[in-house]
Amino acid sequence: MTEARIAELVDRAFDYRGYVTLRRSDGSELVGFVYDRSAAHLDLLDESATRRTRIPLAEIADIAFTGEDAARKSQEIWERRKGKPEPRETPAHGDWADPGKVLVLVALEHELRSVARALGAARRGSVVRGRLSGGEVVALAVGVGGGARRAVAEEHPRLVMSCGYSGGLDPVLRPGDLVLATTVRGAGGDALAAPESPRLAAAAALDGLRFLQGGLVCATSAAASPEDKRALARDGALAVDMESYLVAQAAGEAGVPWLALRAIVDPLDSSLPPFAREARPDYFWPALRYAFSEPRAALRLVRLGRDASRAGAALEAALRRLVPALAAAEAHR
Amino acid sequence: MAIPAGQMMAVGRYLLKQRLARRERYPLVLMLEPLFRCNLSCTGCGKIQYPVQLLRRQLSVAECVSASDECGAPIVSVAGGEPLLHPQIADIARALVDRRRFVYLCTNAILLERKLDEFEPSKYLSFSVHMDGPRAEHDHSVCREGVYDVAVKAIRAALDRGFRVTTNSTLFEGSDPERMRHFFDDMMELGVEGMMVSPGYSYEKAPDQEHFLRRERSHQLFARMLGSPKRSWSFNQSPLFLQFLMGKRDFECTPWGNPTYNIFGWQRPCYLLQDGYAKSFRELMEETDWPSYGRKSGNPRCQDCMVHCGFEPSAVRAAFESPQAMAGTVASMVTGRL
Numbered sequence: 199m200t201e202a203r204i205a206e207l208v209d210r211a212f213d214y215r216g217y218v219t220l221r222r223s224d225g226s227e228l229v230g231f232v233y234d235r236s237a238a239h240l241d242l243l244d245e246s247a248t249r250r251t252r253i254p255l256a257e258i259a260d261i262a263f264t265g266e267d268a269a270r271k272s273q274e275i276w277e278r279r280k281g282k283p284e285p286r287e288t289p290a291h292g293d294w295a296d297p298g299k300v301l302v303l304v305a306l307e308h309e310l311r312s313v314a315r316a317l318g319a320a321r322r323g324s325v326v327r328g329r330l331s332g333g334e335v336v337a338l339a340v341g342v343g344g345g346a347r348r349a350v351a352e353e354h355p356r357l358v359m360s361c362g363y364s365g366g367l368d369p370v371l372r373p374g375d376l377v378l379a380t381t382v383r384g385a386g387g388d389a390l391a392a393p394e395s396p397r398l399a400a401a402a403a404l405d406g407l408r409f410l411q412g413g414l415v416c417a418t419s420a421a422a423s424p425e426d427k428r429a430l431a432r433d434g435a436l437a438v439d440m441e442s443y444l445v446a447q448a449a450g451e452a453g454v455p456w457l458a459l460r461a462i463v464d465p466l467d468s469s470l471p472p473f474a475r476e477a478r479p480d481y482f483w484p485a486l487r488y489a490f491s492e493p494r495a496a497l498r499l500v501r502l503g504r505d506a507s508r509a510g511a512a513l514e515a516a517l518r519r520l521v522p523a524l525a526a527a528e529a530h531r
Numbered sequence: 532m533a534i535p536a537g538q539m540m541a542v543g544r545y546l547l548k549q550r551l552a553r554r555e556r557y558p559l560v561l562m563l564e565p566l567f568r569c570n571l572s573c574t575g576c577g578k579i580q581y582p583v584q585l586l587r588r589q590l591s592v593a594e595c596v597s598a599s600d601e602c603g604a605p606i607v608s609v610a611g612g613e614p615l616l617h618p619q620i621a622d623i624a625r626a627l628v629d630r631r632r633f634v635y636l637c638t639n640a641i642l643l644e645r646k647l648d649e650f651e652p653s654k655y656l657s658f659s660v661h662m663d664g665p666r667a668e669h670d671h672s673v674c675r676e677g678v679y680d681v682a683v684k685a686i687r688a689a690l691d692r693g694f695r696v697t698t699n700s701t702l703f704e705g706s707d708p709e710r711m712r713h714f715f716d717d718m719m720e721l722g723v724e725g726m727m728v729s730p731g732y733s734y735e736k737a738p739d740q741e742h743f744l745r746r747e748r749s750h751q752l753f754a755r756m757l758g759s760p761k762r763s764w765s766f767n768q769s770p771l772f773l774q775f776l777m778g779k780r781d782f783e784c785t786p787w788g789n790p791t792y793n794i795f796g797w798q799r800p801c802y803l804l805q806d807g808y809a810k811s812f813r814e815l816m817e818e819t820d821w822p823s824y825g826r827k828s829g830n831p832r833c834q835d836c837m838v839h840c841g842f843e844p845s846a847v848r849a850a851f852e853s854p855q856a857m858a859g860t861v862a863s864m865v866t867g868r869l
Contacts, residue, residue, distance in 0.1 A: 215580045215736060231585060233795045234807040241808075243795070247588040269580040269736040276574060276674075276738030283670050286677035318591075329591070334618070522584060 199260060207261040208235050217245060217265025222257050229264065246403060246522035298356030300521055302326075302337035303346055305441045308481070309362040312461075312510040313337040316517035335521055337361075342440040346448035357396055357455050357524060360445035361517070363509050364460030365421050365438045365470075367431035368410070371462045374508030376409035376516055377437040379458035383415045384443040392446070393455040396524060400457055403523030404516055412436035414458055416443035422470040437462060459516060461509035463502070471498060533697070533725025533765030537654060538633050545605045546851050556787045556816055558604040559844040561632075562802045564793035565590040565623060566612040571639050573673045575703055575742065577734020579612060586612075588794050595623045598792040599632055601812040608635045608659070608789070610802075615642040621649035628655040635659040637699060639673065643685035647692055657695035657724065660686055664700060665714045672703070683721065690722045697724050697767045701731045703742040708755035715764050725767030728753070728776070729839040732803045735832075746835045750778030762867045768839065770863035771846035771856060776837060777869060780846075784825040784833060788844020790815060800824045802840040804832060 211218045211232040220228045230242035242251045302313050307324050314321040317328030324339040338349050383389040415435040421427045430438050442458040449456035464470050473484035489496045549557040566589035569579045599607055607627050614620050615638050627634045637659045663672035666679040689696050698718050733743035753776035774780045786801040796808035797815040809815035825833055849856040
């Protein structure tokens with residue numbers, strides 16, 4: 199495509215009040231709203247309205263006008279009602295009533311750090327409260343016991359998300375990869391299927407991140423060794439945690455849709471050190487003791503820390519996308 | 532004139548400081564758009580046509596405060612969208628009031644009465660209620676029956692609780708000057724502190740493109756509407772700007788006078804035109820191609836514009852820079868004539 203044609207498309211995209219799909223010369227695609235442009239680049243806000251990307255014009259191969267044009271829609275609405283105001287009892291345009299909060303439940307306080315970073319909010323003990331793109335988010339560390347039911351009853355959320363670290367059961371999963379649960383299976387063997395609507399919206403929002411969708415199995419104790427994990431992986435589950443089943447059960451009982459999103463820390467072939475096999479409020483001293491317990495322990499500890507950081511960063515990136523996307527999905531209902 | 536003396540003094544001090552610092556370009560009013568979503572869809576509005584994800588997006592309290600600090604303008608007009616849809620709008624207003632900014636919170640007043648508890652009356656806070664004329668004209672303009680009555684009820688409730696309330700009227704082709712004069716009487720009787728009037732800007736994205744006023748028609752309409760003004764009328768605007776609307780004075784636009792900040796950044800060049808965004812206020816002021824805007828520039832999008840966000844700063848600036856203009860302002864304030 200010629201430079202002149204690209205320049206013309208960029209001007210049109212800048213004027214367009216809808217999303218465009220931009221194809222780069224390397225074949226990759228980006229969807230977003232073009233809010234600025236110059237002779238050299240174009241500025242795009244992604245579909246979750248949170249991430250800005252500057253793209254040199256030289257990298258643009260094509261622009262397609264794939265989203266609905268809000269200006270055209272406004273024109274059509276106006277033409278339909280031309281001369282006639284809406285009746286007094288018509289609900290307010292857009293029905294912008296607060297849709298309610300998203301409740302993120304994690305097991306441990308240190309898992310809250312990723313949520314706090316994603317929200318740009320401070321962690322206060324076991325609670326993080328904040329907003330993402332207008333949507334209220336409350337994150338609580340409820341442990342691996344039965345805290346989920348109480349949290350759901352007290353917070354009255356519109357969506358519950360089980361979030362946190364996980365062990366990988368599929369050999370393709372590496373530290374920092376994400377698993378979006380299609381089902382969660384409890385220790386007793388019964389499985390709960392994730393509600394489809396939020397899961398599909400979530401999957402669309404996570405597009406571009408390293409994630410898989412599939413089964414999640416919940417164990418009553420940490421699956422610490424490769425042997426433990428292989429045993430749990432027999433029915434095709436992708437990952438293991440200790441709390442998502444209870445979260446899904448609590449949400450289901452309250453009639454609230456739920457999601458389970460986990461980030462892999464320990465892949466299938468790795469073992470968790472003994473101190474990490476049980477839930478603790480603080481891992482610092484046990485980790486320090488472990489580091490001096492045997493010759494290669496310090497190295498394993500460094501590796502575990504690195505993998506946990508990757509998982510935390512992946513959760514943070516996912517939450518930044520998920521909450522606005524789920525708010526938008528709600529608005530479209 | 533309905534602007535309280537304390538506010539006039541504060542703005543006067545600010546203008547004097549700019550003059551002494553020999554600043555060529557400085558802001559008078561920050562147009563803060565914390566969100567674009569609205570609970571109305573008005574015929575002449577070009578501000579809300581965005582995908583729903585962007586309509587859901589809003590500035591945080593910290594972002595609003597930071598924009599105000601960066602800009603430094605003594606007045607902040609909180610616009611949108613409908614600002615009362617922002618869940619933290621009271622926190623935003625409070626934070627700006629704490630910084631001694633004179634806040635005009637623009638609203639269609641649909642949510643005003645039920646949100647009043649969240650606000651505290653202050654000499655720094657005024658609700659600027661969107662009222663485009665008498666009941667029939669207003670409801671037609673906002674495309675919804677009953678909104679005028681809701682707004683009047685909310686204005687009464689706000690006044691009863693000690694809030695400052697002004698009205699803000701945008702006029703279009705077809706406005707009846709005589710009916711508007713009655714409307715001014717009604718608003719003053721209601722007890723509002725002052726009124727603001729302006730012709731609507733011909734937003735490219737607004738659904739109704741037929742009823743925007745051209746410059747000559749604006750002069751005719753405002754000359755008839757504001758000629759022989761009643762002593763009881765109070766306008767929350769510079770008399771020179773009203774004279775400009777009536778065709779008695781001419782000003783060039785001051786697009787940097789009311790800089791606009793929203794979810795995209797600092798909007799170039801003004802509240803009405805969207806030619807891109809600057810990352811910082813400084814970048815906006817220093818890197819915008821200002822000579823390309825205003826009537827003299829020949830820019831076709833500026834030829835019929837007489838909107839207060841571009842010309843009120845020109846009028847205020849003229850009053851401070853020219854003794855004759857200052858004398859005209861004082862004479863108008865004393866005599867009530869325009």
